[in-house]
Every structure is written in C-alpha cells, then in structure tokens.
Amino acid sequence: MPSLLSFTPRGIYCEQADVFIDPWKGVDRAIITHAHSDHARGGSKHYLAHPITKQLMHARIGKDLSIDTLWPGQVGTINGVKFSLHPAGHIPGSMQVRVEHKGEVWVASGDHKRHADGISEPFEPVKCHTYITECTFGLPIYKWKEPTVIFNEIDAWWRKNAADGVCSVISAYSLGKAQRLMTGVDTSIGPILVHGAVANMNTVLQECGLNLPAWEQITPATPKERFRNALVITPGSAIGTPWTTKMKPYSSAMASGWMQLRGWRRRGNLDSGFVLSDHADWDALLLAVKETGAERIIATHGYTDLFSQYLRSMGYNATAESTEFGGEDGVEKAKEDNVQFSMVNPRSSTPTPEDHPNGTKTL
Ligand SMILES: [Zn+2]
C-alpha cells in the first residue's frame, strides 16, 4: 500500500484522494495551507483552503481561481480520505492540514508559530502518526524573545526617531508581518504609512474581518511633513529606491527572524534589526513535534538535515525531504512583494458566520 502522503516532483501528494498539499506545480486539486507565495501558487484547476486564504489568493494570484473552502475543524472527504484544517498561528488563515484514511493520520504543518500575534488563530497541536513539519529556524541558535519585548524595542526606536524628526522605515513581508507590526506597535507615537503592497493585503484582511489600527497608503501626494513622526511599513526591496527619497531623513530597520544572525546589518544595509518571526523557533519546533505524539517526522524547508538528525538522536524516526518552500520571512523573497496585485472585491464572497458549521462536507 502506498503511504498516505508522498513527496513527488509536483508537491506533497495524497494518491488515494488525488490531492496535493501546497503543490509547486499546477495540479488538478490542491489544498493550500496559507497564502504566502511559496505555498499558494497559481496554475492548479481546483483549490481547497481556509476562507481567508481564499480571499488572499484571489487578490494575489487571480480572481478566477476555483477555490472551495473549509473552516477549521470542518471535515472534507475525498474518495474516503478525510481532510481538515487546524490553525497554524503563522499568518491570518494559515492552517495545518490533517489527513486521515483507515485510521492512519498525517499532519502537514505548513509554516507555523507558537507566539500569539494578535492577528492569526493560535497554533493548535494535532495528534497524528506522521508529522510533516517546517523547520525554517530549526537550529538551537534561534530562540525568540517574548513578542512584547521586541515590540518595546520597536516602539523605543520609533519614539526616538519621531522625537528627532526622523522617519522610521521598517521592512516587513506584506502579508502577515506587516499587519502584526501594525497591531503590535504603540500607535500614539505617530501615523502608520504603508507601501501599496501592504495596503492591498490590509484591505483584503479587513474585508475578511481583521481589526487593524488606522493606516494610510503612501502616494505621490503624501506631503513630506507627514513622514516626520511616521512609521512606514514596506517590503524591503523599496528601501533605498527613489520611493523612499522623500522620507529623508529616515532610519531603516527590518523585523524578521533572520535578524538574529550576525551580518544582517551589512547584508541588508539597515540601521536596525528586530528579531520578530512568524515561524517557530527551535524550542517551539521541538514542542510541536512532541505534542503531535507522532512517531515519524518529516522535516521540510529550512535546516531539514540538521533538524531531522537531531530528532533521530532523540529517538524519532525522522527524515528530511526537499521541497520548493521557504524564504518568505527573509530578504530573499522580499523582491516578490513588489509585484502588482490584481485586486478584487472579496466582499461579495466573504463568508458569513452561518457558513461556519463544524459539519462535514463531501468534496
Ligand atoms: Zn509562510
């Protein structure tokens, strides 16, 4: 009997149901863990995703995608295989995928994190026999401080800049990190001004019901004085381009797990760095593994070899698989934030609470 999920050149595959999870090539049917571009790609015929992910995919990839939805805990059955989504805590709408067939249970974590971020449904451990986990930060050097500590650092930087009449420009991924920053900082310091890529994601998420503090999109008409005590949130690729010229004088920073690495300042040409990640750190990865109760662990994107090696030393049956995920928390993928998003009005199809039964659904 083939294993319930397998790794193929197109992605993580469930042969029994003919469904892929976060495929990196076009397929007939795909289940999507979350809307970051390394996990949610265009080119497939049918998708299944959380309702927020659906709206984000329509905005980021195209409004004509065929996307069916599942709410967390709701079970969808395809050819006898049961699929359900469970919060991953990574970004709004991010889910782990639980797959069950004839008593065998697998969970694919997608990207996940443990710290509450105020915008994502909190991570939920799910029992399984085999657990496919990300390990973007799967090295013991990655240990996150409490987010409140980091936000105090960010506020202190912004407050000092504002007092000096210096604009604070912070680089953050447009989906997830940007909104987490907006909700975490002390908005009494000054206005929050955002890049168009961030504005697009804010709009979709607000239409999905997310509460965000006041923000303004930066336009050519934004007066120069408006920047003096402002926090500008932007994809990193825009910093240092003509787009930031009228913000001068400004101080630049980045909020990312990679800021824990030495050398970020040189590589990123930044004035400050804040270690704020939307991925699990070393301890949280290990805790997640433990809580699943799984005897078999498959490590994907990140330090897969080292992480699986460590798990084997702990007695787990652990292996590494290569995938085409990864990078959205770092500088590598910052460029893609500059792509133009095709905007749709998601309100027409935004789900209402009545669409949220804990029932089952045949797909
Ligand atoms: Zn992600």
Ligand SMILES: [Zn+2]
């Ligand atoms: Zn990822």
